[in-house]
Amino acid sequence: MNKMKVQLRVSWLRMKLAVWILLAAIAVSMATGIIVNAALDSDPQQDAQDVAAAVGELREITGNDELQIEVPSEMENVNVSSANMLLTLLPLLAIILPLQTFRPMMNFGDSRRRYFTGLLGVYAVSALLLALVNSLWWPFEQNFVRIYSQTYNLIEVFGWEQFGTVGAFIYQSVFYFFVLTLFNLLFSGLKSPISWIIWTVLIAAIPIGTSIASLRVHVADFFLALLFNDSLINAVGINLGLSLIFIAGAWLFTRRRTF
């Protein structure tokens, strides 16, 4: 067993419980979705009667006999794609690993530099794996899952399908890596006052950015460039560029992190 394998093993031991809980939650969610959809599908006539009665009551209250409500032909609840629910692992990984694996690895005699490089390796592999799972799930979801239930997937929400299968996979990979490195930065130096400042700035940034009109456009532009970018190269550049900044910040915390 080499040092990287040790780190993978320690990471798995620390993540095991969270992974099993998440998988169980996804399984329960899928089962619930199927049951709810089955229940809704079971009596469409009753649904139509209920809607008609509600519209009648509204007409009486408002006195508007022309009031109409558009009701979708199929009343279904819309679920998050199961593969997307797995993405909860992104913040979980980048919170649990820096908090729970630093001490065991140092205790074994690891150096900070090798530990940090290994951690980035774990993040890179995780980002690629999760992107691969979602990319493989996406056609299955379109062609099979959606026959039975309504779902949404990040690939279509952010319009990543425009880049094709490989392009969507690349976009996902870099964005997932961006998320991992961001959380890693936030949880790598919790004892450092600089980390507290970063936390404060991030927490304040979105409400301040969206409440001030002149800033709002920049906040929107930032998220458009990050998530809805029409150029894959630009998207990769922005996501990886920001990731590099976060990695540099996290390394500054880690190289001075005490046991």
Place this chain on the structure above:
Amino acid sequence: MSSVLEVRQVSKAYGRTDAVDSLNMDLAEHTIYGLLGRNGAGKTTFLNMITGGIFPDGGEIAVHGNLLKKGDVPTQTCYIREKNFYPNNARVRDVLQMAAAFHPDWDAKFASKLLGTFKLNPRKKMRQLSRGMESMVGNLIGLASRAPLTIFDEPVLGLDVLMRERFYRMLIEDYAEHPRTILLSTHLIDEIATVVEQVFIMESGSILMHEEVEQIRDRAHMISGLGAGLDHFLQGRRVIHGERYGNAGMAVVYGELTEHDHREAASQGLTIEGVPLQKFFAYLIEEGQTDE
């Protein structure tokens, strides 16, 4: 003998409290050292600094001739902490396999033998072990690592007498076959007196004494007798402890006593005895305090 560890003027403060204060230490190769001190003397802080876990506020640390910079971890060093940080859901055998990856001189056969000697079940998870068994896993790693600098912090914490003796016996036997520098930090002095060659006595973040165990045995004396004769005999000697009972009294002195000194003591009706190390340590810490 070349130096394995060189510590120069190392200090560490937590707020206004000096945990380690201008400490100097040299460890030579192929020697077993004891680091003795009360709880809170600064032993663990010092050990964490020399193994790169925390950083000194000042001073220099060199391990195997390499200056330890801020953030560096020394190579060829195995540090067994008082509290274990191995994943608690890992099995003992997994922990040993993982530890092996960090120690190039790891002896897997010896590790297997120690599992039997220390009665450790390799299939048990770390969280299922008692405090003593946890200590034994750490001790096993420290021994099987065969690291040129091996440091144990309170290695016998939670161990019963039988297991403590087994650990010390294995340590001495393995050291005889594979000499290396070993630093044992503990406050159970009498137990390690037969194991260590030299001791550092630490108090309030400083080294109070660095001496060979044999030297301490030779130089520490308990002298008792009548007050006037005792006072006369003690003049000009280093008295580290004294007690008076009416006209009689006793004193612990540290220093060489010649044949002439022995004759003088006998002529004054004084008795000279050796001092158990544990008592000597306690008296040394409270040196200068005399119970009248």
